[in-house]
Amino acid sequence: MKDSIRHLIQQALTRLTAEGVLPEGLTPAIQVENTKDKSHGDFASNIALMLAKPAGLKPRELAEKLIAALPADPAVSKVEIAGPGFLNFFQNRDALAQRLEAALADPHLAVRKAGAAQRVVVDLSSPNLAKEMHVGHLRSTIIGDAVARALEFLGDTVIRQNHVGDWGTQFGMLLAYLQDQPVECETDLGDLEQFYRAAKKRFDESAGFADRARGLVVKLQAGDPECLRLWQRFNEISLAHCQKVYDRLGVKLGPADVRGESAYNADLAQIVADLEARGLLSESDGAQCVFMDEYQNAEGKPLPVIVQKADGGYLYATTDLAAMRYRSQTLKADRVLYFVDQRQALHFQMAFEVARRAGFVHEGMDLEHMGFGTMNGADGRPFKTRDGGTVKLIDLLDEAELRAYALVKGKNPELDEAELRRIARAVGIGAVKYADLSKHRTSDYSFNFELMLSFEGNTAPYLLYAYTRVASIFRKLGKEIAEIGGQIDLQAEQEQALAAKLAQFAEVVNAVAAKGTPHVLCSYLYELAGLFSSFYEHCPILAAEDEAVQHSRLRLAALTGRTLKQGLELLGLDTLERM
Ligand code: ARG
Numbered sequence: 001m002k003d004s005i006r007h008l009i010q011q012a013l014t015r016l017t018a019e020g021v022l023p024e025g026l027t028p029a030i031q032v033e034n035t036k037d038k039s040h041g042d043f044a045s046n047i048a049l050m051l052a053k054p055a056g057l058k059p060r061e062l063a064e065k066l067i068a069a070l071p072a073d074p075a076v077s078k079v080e081i082a083g084p085g086f087l088n089f090f091q092n093r094d095a096l097a098q099r100l101e102a103a104l105a106d107p108h109l110a111v112r113k114a115g116a117a118q119r120v121v122v123d124l125s126s127p128n129l130a131k132e133m134h135v136g137h138l139r140s141t142i143i144g145d146a147v148a149r150a151l152e153f154l155g156d157t158v159i160r161q162n163h164v165g166d167w168g169t170q171f172g173m174l175l176a177y178l179q180d181q182p183v184e185c186e187t188d189l190g191d192l193e194q195f196y197r198a199a200k201k202r203f204d205e206s207a208g209f210a211d212r213a214r215g216l217v218v219k220l221q222a223g224d225p226e227c228l229r230l231w232q233r234f235n236e237i238s239l240a241h242c243q244k245v246y247d248r249l250g251v252k253l254g255p256a257d258v259r260g261e262s263a264y265n266a267d268l269a270q271i272v273a274d275l276e277a278r279g280l281l282s283e284s285d286g287a288q289c290v291f292m293d294e295y296q297n298a299e300g301k302p303l304p305v306i307v308q309k310a311d312g313g314y315l316y317a318t319t320d321l322a323a324m325r326y327r328s329q330t331l332k333a334d335r336v337l338y339f340v341d342q343r344q345a346l347h348f349q350m351a352f353e354v355a356r357r358a359g360f361v362h363e364g365m366d367l368e369h370m371g372f373g374t375m376n377g378a379d380g381r382p383f384k385t386r387d388g389g390t391v392k393l394i395d396l397l398d399e400a401e402l403r404a405y406a407l408v409k410g411k412n413p414e415l416d417e418a419e420l421r422r423i424a425r426a427v428g429i430g431a432v433k434y435a436d437l438s439k440h441r442t443s444d445y446s447f448n449f450e451l452m453l454s455f456e457g458n459t460a461p462y463l464l465y466a467y468t469r470v471a472s473i474f475r476k477l478g479k480e481i482a483e484i485g486g487q488i489d490l491q492a493e494q495e496q497a498l499a500a501k502l503a504q505f506a507e508v509v510n511a512v513a514a515k516g517t518p519h520v521l522c523s524y525l526y527e528l529a530g531l532f533s534s535f536y537e538h539c540p541i542l543a544a545e546d547e548a549v550q551h552s553r554l555r556l557a558a559l560t561g562r563t564l565k566q567g568l569e570l571l572g573l574d575t576l577e578r579m
Contacts, residue, residue: 002032012069041088048085059085097488111506113154118334122148128165129238132192134390144339145251146518166260172217264322268314286310328361335366342371370516373444404428430573434460438522458526466529470561481558486551494535
């Protein structure tokens with residue numbers, strides 16, 4: 001709808017330009033917004049305010065001329081001037097009802113991508129395998145998964161890349177420790193975190209051990225079969241830990257999506273050689289670096305992208321350059337989205353720029369760092385266990401389910417055990433995911449079990465419950481929407497407000513995909529649930545005055561239910577029919 005209003009305004013501008021009211025050559029970005037207060041129409045544009053000056057007119061005068069020049073459109077019932085010169089568009093109720101009917105008849109809810117389908121690489125999760133996955137990786141995994149789902153729903157081809165840290169000097173220390181363990185490594189690696197800490201301790205305390213660890217790195221890099229075997233075994237176990245977390249979270253990530261840093265080892269020498277051939281390399285303290293004029297530190301000293309250390313070793317950035325080239329040349333991506341901590345923003349800005357200058361990525365490929373803030377504890381400080389250790393993801397999820405179980409049992413003591421567990425899983429895991437997704441990703445956020453498990457406010461329990469209310473209407477009725485005839489007729493104010501919100505779903509999903517911002521979908525679903533509540537209160541459904549009204553309201557309720565379910569699914573949340 002916004003697009004078609006933009007199009008109407010564009011036509012009016014063209015007409016006014018031809019008539020000489022507007023000067024030639026204006027190409028304004030036409031802005032159309034949803035209004036908050038529906039008595040001011042459904043959409044508003046500030047175009048007359050923007051163009052008043054070049055037109056040499058008062059904004060309200062130009063607004064009048066624009067309205068006169070707007071082509072008629074059956075979807076728009078009237079256009080008014082408001083305040084200093086805003087244009088307010090009222091949508092036609094019948095046209096709106098028809099759009100909702102089209103959505104209801106479509107398994108895809110009439111959601112289409114604005115623009116052509118693309119191949120999109122989503123770089124997400126990407127933990128370091130030397131250690132156990134911790135809360136820091138939660139955000140990348142959850143936010144990346146939600147955006148990947150939105151892209152897929154819009155018809156893009158999504159290629160998930162779990163760029164795990166499976167290479168580097170810390171593996172020497174782990175292999176040395178592994179060699180020393182007489183016990184089966186499986187049992188011993190049950191707790192990776194502890195294993196890592198023990199190896200690190202030995203490394204720091206024993207010079208002999210440290211020497212052996214360094215030697216093992218060299219052997220590993222040289223492809224020594226025994227070292228490679230141990231290294232592979234270690235990574236398998238670590239990846240299995242990650243997979244458990246993904247499955248628990250209901251995230252669409254599997255072994256086939258893993259392409260770790262080590263996958264690029266064979267390309268790194270060539271990356272450095274190509275940079276050299278392009279004249280981009282310079283040596284600094286024996287290291288091979290790329291300097292770019294626009295990147296300097298606070299003192300105005302140039303900042304390097306180091307691609308090879310003095311000892312010949314390659315770095316994180318070198319691997320990222322190789323990965324970019326692979327994603328461009330082999331995966332043929334149109335877009336690559338990196339869901340990585342905001343603190344790596346500069347790394348990505350610089351690496352993207354080097355890749356472009358070196359011609360590692362094709363011209364049209366978009367590289368976008370989708371950064372996110374830190375996850376803090378309820379006290380606003382970085383999330384830690386009581387004794388100051390890192391919180392393991394799996395423990396966090398266990399606690400979420402436990403708390404949800406107690407909560408649900410308190411509300412419905414009569415439910416049987418299996419049902420309770422199922423609900424607790426959806427609510428507990430859903431709450432953790434939703435709490436993260438509902439905040440703007442760039443801000444830091446406080447992890448707080450009480451808030452995320454509340455049945456009030458913008459939370460998973462609230463939305464899951466809203467969905468069950470719709471489901472219960474149809475359960476009581478004993479019929480599905482497909483068996484019910486009639487059509488949507490928007491009379492009551494609450495029906496119109498709900499309808500206008502339902503009609504925005506496609507636009508919201510497109511925004512999530514374009515900007516990588518799932519919180520936009522969360523706010524939308526929260527508002528939708530709120531509007532459904534007022535509709536439900538004011539407009540009797542099963543007790544409606546006549547059949548036509550009942551059918552119309554049932555259709556609105558059905559579309560609300562499907563929109564909530566689909567929206568939650570895009571966020572990676574399982575819905576429940578009752579709770
Ligand atoms: N393993 C890295 C870390 O935990 C994140 C990798 C992100 N992806 C990338 N292509 N650099 O910090």
